[in-house]
Amino acid sequence: MVTGGQVLLDLVDGLIHNGAKIHVLDNLISGHLDYVHPLAGLHTEEIRSKESKEIILREKPDVVFHMAAQVEVGRSVAEPEYDANVNINGTINVLEACSKANVKKVNFSSTSAVYVDLQKDLISEEDFAVPLSYYGLSKLTAESYIRLFFSS
């Protein structure tokens, strides 16, 4: 199962090439039908919805790549509530469904915007994570939810 993302074209292609059955869950707010592999099952759905949860519970994927997100730094500054809603509450909705569906692995696409110093040539996971935008903050918060969700 893959939620969202143009950057996922290659990932979905590769997974399908290797024989995986893929479902894409995306409301197409910034995505496009052309980005969806013809052999992938598309569910045009909002990640915060009850329906998205039901799809994950029904399909019971082994692995989920959670990429769907509000990705614009500018929009996160203009509409922090929307940004938090999609990136935090949407992630929690996906996590709850994954937990109930016994998904074996959840891969989350975070961002370098979680780190304070983006001027460095190389950013390490050990670097200081103090986001300078609400987008970075919502992604960092989602990371923390994921860590806590699967810590027990």
Ligand SMILES: NC(=O)c1ccc[n+]([C@@H]2O[C@H](COP(=O)([O-])OP(=O)(O)OC[C@H]3O[C@@H](n4cnc5c(N)ncnc54)[C@H](O)[C@@H]3O)[C@@H](O)[C@H]2O)c1
């Ligand atoms: N492109 C980059 O350089 C980059 C860098 C770091 C992290 N990321 C992360 O990679 C992921 C994909 O980013 P992208 O650059 O392909 O952006 P994108 O806008 O192409 O992908 C985001 C996808 O999420 C979908 N989406 C947005 N809100 C949704 C919602 N509420 N419910 C369901 N689907 C929703 C959009 O329709 C879109 O297909 C994001 O999580 C982003 O934070 C991207």
